[in-house]
Amino acid sequence: MTDFSKTRALFHLPDGLVYLDGNSLGPLPKKAVDKTATMMREEWGEMLIRGWNAAGWMAQPRQVGDRVGRLIGAPEGSVVLGDTLSIKVYQALASALELRPQRKVVLSDNGNFPTDLYMASGLIQSLDKGHELKIVAPEEVEDAIDDTVAALMLTEVDYRTGRLHDMKRLTEKAHAAGALAIWDLAHSAGALPVDLAGADADFAVGCTYKYLNGGPGAPAFIYVAPRLAEKVRPALSGWLGHDAPFAFDLDYRAGRGIDRMRVGTPPVIALAALDAALDAWEGVDMADLRAASIRLSERFIVEVERRCPDLTLGSPRDPEQRGSQVSFLHDNGYAIMQALIAHDVIGDFRAPNAMRFGFTPLYLGEDEVVAGAERLERILVERLWDRPEFHERAAVT
Amino acid sequence: MTDFSKTRALFHLPDGLVYLDGNSLGPLPKKAVDKTATMMREEWGEMLIRGWNAAGWMAQPRQVGDRVGRLIGAPEGSVVLGDTLSIKVYQALASALELRPQRKVVLSDNGNFPTDLYMASGLIQSLDKGHELKIVAPEEVEDAIDDTVAALMLTEVDYRTGRLHDMKRLTEKAHAAGALAIWDLAHSAGALPVDLAGADADFAVGCTYKYLNGGPGAPAFIYVAPRLAEKVRPALSGWLGHDAPFAFDLDYRAGRGIDRMRVGTPPVIALAALDAALDAWEGVDMADLRAASIRLSERFIVEVERRCPDLTLGSPRDPEQRGSQVSFLHDNGYAIMQALIAHDVIGDFRAPNAMRFGFTPLYLGEDEVVAGAERLERILVERLWDRPEFHERAAVT
Known part of the structure; x- marks a missing residue:
């Protein structure tokens, strides 16, 4: 116990x-205060630029990702930290829509957190390819899954009511209809058992400042099912998602697996605080x-x-x-x-x-x-x- | 002196x-260690969720933005902090391309930092509208500005050589050709005098962990010329760029001015460290x-x-x-x-x-x-x- x-x-x-x-x-x-202060003093202060290698800063988004992954049923190496939840939603949805180019519907519900819907709308407007963001009531989602749906995009736990979607069942339904499933775990990670692998989710995103106690504005995470990770094109193709960031090539070449969902320089100080917070879950x-x-x-x-x-x-x-x-x-x-x-x-x-x-x-x-x-x-x-x-x-x- | x-x-x-x-x-x-620790202990620790209002966390991206703005010749209220430089480049370019829908060329140079080029390529591929990323040598930029160019996207100081572009002259040239100018100030902000308003730049982005000493992975900033700020559509339309984030509307409505370039929850701990670092510039x-x-x-x-x-x-x-x-x-x-x-x-x-x-x-x-x-x-x-x-x-x- x-x-x-x-x-x-x-x-x-x-x-x-x-x-x-x-x-x-x-x-x-x-312990987060001291651990963050120690990171700042001993790593940033003493190592300076050398901290990227010597203190492992560059590897941190993956290492902390694995710690989060263990709480949400994600295998090692399938989760990476960085950016905000909004950005991670955008990445997941942009990649999903490219995997289903013939389909035009993004299905969500009105219990999804607004930023997910806003990011989807913004993406759809940029793509300008006739996609439709279809928003139904939570209890109508299951019946609305059909073969027009490219991506089912839901927050597992409704931010207003706490209503819990059946991730496994809806993902199965989505897959049976040929759609992909994107799960926002903002109110799930650290709140209840989550089994991304068991539910066969395609993408998942979440934040770490709620039940994971990472502090205000702590970085977000993204999961891509390993079977898809090397098939997705990262829409936000930043240098740290490049296969060889320090080759400084002029052309982008997506990194391996979940690494391609990295974008810019990792938020090292915030990750130190989050890493300390995650100790509570051991x-x-x-x-x-x-x-x-x-x-x-x-x-x-x-x-x-x-x-x-x-x-x-x-x-x-x-x-x-x-x-x-x-x-x-x-x-x-x-x-x-x-x-x-x-x-x-x-x-x-x-x-x-x-x-x-x-x-x-x-x-x-x-x-x-x-x-x-x-x-x-x-x-x-x-x-x-x-x-x-x-x-x-x-x-x- | x-x-x-x-x-x-x-x-x-x-x-x-x-x-x-x-x-x-x-x-x-x-002072950054103590100020960050104090923020964590006294604000996060004691105020908890109330810190968003009581400690001014929600206003911080704009307040710190004004401090950065004073170093780069940006008027009050035209700069906001958040995300990484890569994300800010994407926002600026996406908005710029929509302002010049008839033009298809993004002009840059091979001295631009690769992530700017990668983000542009990723955006162009997502848009799928026949845009071209044209990369020339730094000394060829001026002659390559013509009426096919939608956006001139340059890093003012070449990351490899330190070569300095003439921001004012190239921006004038771009405007004369009907193009918009996006300046990456990664190696400029805090490195030399910058006068965004004087140069009439359209967009600018930058990072704060180099010459501004904000710490590893410190947040990025974006500037939009006030004359454009309410004309741009934010491609990354997150909830904190919404006109009324806490109304939780289902539809996105862009916020006022530079606020629409905010995306997700601000990185409060990192902003505390950066804010302390900026004291050195007083x-x-x-x-x-x-x-x-x-x-x-x-x-x-x-x-x-x-x-x-x-x-x-x-x-x-x-x-x-x-x-x-x-x-x-x-x-x-x-x-x-x-x-x-x-x-x-x-x-x-x-x-x-x-x-x-x-x-x-x-x-x-x-x-x-x-x-x-x-x-x-x-x-x-x-x-x-x-x-x-x-x-x-x-x-x-």
């Missing part, structure tokens, strides 16, 4: 704070994590529904149908969430009316979940949310 | 090391910097030519025609450079035969330049380079 009291000790959490937003930004792993059994996550979210739902009858559950009731987050809906959700945050319970808000709460067994216990529900109750009962300062929208919600 | 002894005191340089590679990776600014007069840079590079050339007759100058002899770096050519340049590095003089090597040396008055003095030339002499005279270990190619040169 995974000992979550041990993993919890690895994180810094401010005293008295109930943090139910690890689905948006994971907390600081205590020895964690993903089945234990999932069981603990469900225990926490079920308890939260029970407590909130009992205490706060004005709130409507915005997530699937069956925990097997959810990722590791739960939403409750209320027309004044924004103000309620601001009041809750002011009372040291942190979740977040997603327009138009969803209050989101994330459950992260690595550092969150049942007592805190109950405390969060209690404070939510008090804010509703005493209408503490109904003050001007809580209605004012901040830039970031 | 700028006091370079003061700026020098801001950097950590290992004892006894002569660092002539600030054109590849700037050294560690002493009070630096770029004309003083240029004069000091020329003094250093001229002295180096004199010393090396006097001491090392086997080496051939690979850079323009006229300092006004150079950026802030000098190359010397030798068939065994790779091994010689490795031996030099082993003797604590750090430059780098660019295939096929160029040893590069960068001159960075912020932290480099004339004594070190002379010491570097002396050690180079010794390595050549005593053939210290001719050992097996110095011939072995490392992954990164």
Whole structure:
């Protein structure tokens, strides 16, 4: 059994704070500060340019990629870190569309995170070949898979509701229809067991600042199924995806395997912080994590529904149908969430009316979940949310 | 007059090391470690998700952009940080080509850094509209500008030779021919005075880990001339370039001005390190910097030519025609450079035969330049380079 009291000790959490937003930004792993400072001082400071070889900076996107890969069922050498999730979505989709030149439909759902849809639209407009971004409701995806679809592009866990797609089943369906499947694991990696190889996914992308605790703006990752890795043309053909970057040839020649999905110079400082954060996963059994996550979210739902009858559950009731987050809906959700945050319970808000709460067994216990529900109750009962300062929208919600 | 002894005191340089590679990776600014650690501990650690508003993380790409902008003659609000240089080149070129839909030529030179050419090739292949990447010799660029050219895409300072293009003149020529001009400032920003507004450049991109000392893999920047900023369609249309990212609309609507060139979540930790590094530029007069840079590079050339007759100058002899770096050519340049590095003089090597040396008055003095030339002499005279270990190619040169 995974000992979550041990993993919890690895994180810094401010005293008295109930943090139910690890689905948006994971907390600081205590060792990340020192490890990052040490990298800066001893590697950058002392080795300077030599760090690219001597400290292994150039190999880091692949090495950290393998660490992430182990959490998502990806074989060694099939995941690489770099850029942002948006860029990685673009790469995956651009490559997928070229593999299915006769087909014109990109199928997604309205629970996909907007940036995935925006990047797809931008790509489609650039290609100017008559592609269509078809957006259906999550429950309509399966029936919408047909032989016009070039790529099925979904976020496994809906960012608003936590609704979980059946990756294996939908990928099979896509393949049976001759389409490729691209999975965004932003709310999956580190949140629940993922088996990319077992599901036979074609591409996957994800970010590392949510459940993987890499810090604000930590680099993204991309997975390409090994059977496809050398067949894809990288649309973003940067020098570090070249077969021989330091030959400085004038012509691009795609690198081997997943290396061709590298683009520019790797973000070494950010990768040092992320690498430190990933230490927390050593020895964690993903089945234990999932069981603990469900225990926490079920308890939260029970407590909130009992205490706060004005709130409507915005997530699937069956925990097997959810990722590791739960939403409750209320027309004044924004103000309620601001009041809750002011009372040291942190979740977040997603327009138009969803209050989101994330459950992260690595550092969150049942007592805190109950405390969060209690404070939510008090804010509703005493209408503490109904003050001007809580209605004012901040830039970031 | 700028006091370079003061700026020098801001950097950590290992004892006894002569660092002539600030054109590849700037050294560690002493305060960067603490400032980054403080950001991680006090902002990420204590504020958690609230840091996006409370610590100003979301505004940082623009704020740091303005700091960089002041060094390159860009008006407030016209520069934004994020991604890598390769990605920024792609954005600039994709937008430029859409502004000139009837034209099919991207004109560049063989002194452009390969990733710029690779990204252009990748884009052209994706667009599949018959664009041509025309690569000429640097001295042939001016004559090759004609009314077939959609975009002139150049790196102002040649990464191999230090040869400096005349940005103002070539931009004028491009505009007269109806073309747009994209300038890569990788070897210019912080290396010499740049006046983007004065040159009427259309787009500019650059990296911040060379002369701006932001650390390995520090984020890139992009400039779009304010007169164009709201006319360009962002090809990489990520959510943070959206007019209202936190409305989570399904449709993309480009943000105002330079904001539309943002893509994904900003790299907050890396931006903290870069922001600390940029403090070194407060009070630096770029004309003083240029004069000091020329003094250093001229002295180096004199010393090396006097001491090392086997080496051939690979850079323009006229300092006004150079950026802030000098190359010397030798068939065994790779091994010689490795031996030099082993003797604590750090430059780098660019295939096929160029040893590069960068001159960075912020932290480099004339004594070190002379010491570097002396050690180079010794390595050549005593053939210290001719050992097996110095011939072995490392992954990164």
